[in-house]
Amino acid sequence: MNMAELSGLTGLNPKVIQVLNPYCQDMIAIHGENLKSIILYGSATGEDFVSKRSNVNLMIVLGEVTQASLKNSLKAVAKGRKRGIVAPLFLSEEHIRRSADVFPIEFLEIQENHVVLYGDDPFESLEIDRSNIRLQCEHELKGKLIRVRQGYLERGLLKKNIASLLTESLTSFIPVFRNMLRLVGEQLPKRRQDVIEKTAERFDVSPDPFVKILRLKEGMKVPDARAVDGIFADYLTELDKLAIAIDEL
Numbered sequence: 001m002n003m004a005e006l007s008g009l010t011g012l013n014p015k016v017i018q019v020l021n022p023y024c025q026d027m028i029a030i031h032g033e034n035l036k037s038i039i040l041y042g043s044a045t046g047e048d049f050v051s052k053r054s055n056v057n058l059m060i061v062l063g064e065v066t067q068a069s070l071k072n073s074l075k076a077v078a079k080g081r082k083r084g085i086v087a088p089l090f091l092s093e094e095h096i097r098r099s100a101d102v103f104p105i106e107f108l109e110i111q112e113n114h115v116v117l118y119g120d121d122p123f124e125s126l127e128i129d130r131s132n133i134r135l136q137c138e139h140e141l142k143g144k145l146i147r148v149r150q151g152y153l154e155r156g157l158l159k160k161n162i163a164s165l166l167t168e169s170l171t172s173f174i175p176v177f178r179n180m181l182r183l184v185g186e187q188l189p190k191r192r193q194d195v196i197e198k199t200a201e202r203f204d205v206s207p208d209p210f211v212k213i214l215r216l217k218e219g220m221k222v223p224d225a226r227a228v229d230g231i232f233a234d235y236l237t238e239l240d241k242l243a244i245a246i247d248e249l
Contacts, residue, residue, distance in 0.1 A: 008115040037061035037119035058088040209234035
């Protein structure tokens with residue numbers, strides 16, 4: 001089988017390139033002419049990627065997404081998950097065009113930080129209505145805060161479970177923080193720590209619990225149970241402050 005040439009690999013982490021090549025070739029072989037684009041987004045596009053800890057996020061853009069196209073991808077997706085590639089987003093070109101106003105945060109994040117590995121760039125000319133950003137920021141921030149509390153009740157008897165809850169949830173908050181900065185006209189940092197520090201400065205909250213959680217995500221040894229509980233308590237306090245701040249925007 002002839003190997004298709006991928007684009008955008010220059011500058012990516014070598015570990016990312018190593019897992020992307022066979023995965024993308026599989027997707028190209030599976031979907032043929034129905035495959036319009038393969039898009040890499042998230043931490044794997046830049047400096048925040050941590051080998052063996054960060055996920056590799058992909059969007060597979062098809063002319064038409066059917067049950068058959070999903071089923072045909074199952075083995076490739078299962079193989080990729082073993083190598084750190086999470087199940088990709090399967091979207092049609094039409095779905096992307098019609099959903100930009102529904103998911104402004106997600107699509108802006110991808111539009112501003114993605115690499116086209118194969119095919120055309122569906123985000124190059126995509127117009128995203130930004131009028132809904134504040135409402136989605138509020139919805140996401142407050143909804144995720146509720147889920148963090150719920151997660152603590154479900155998993156809080158073991159410190160390693162709390163640590164996992166902290167790192168998983170922080171990842172989901174970063175796009176919200178970045179878009180809160182967008183709402184107040186701040187320049188948007190790319191590195192997660194810079195986003196945290198700029199958000200803390202602009203909205204008068206402490207960056208400390210967020211930075212500590214980021215260190216855990218990057219591989220720092222999990223401290224004792226009392227310290228983890230302290231980080232969690234401070235995390236909730238600062239998230240509560242941000243939930244109030246979003247109301248005032």
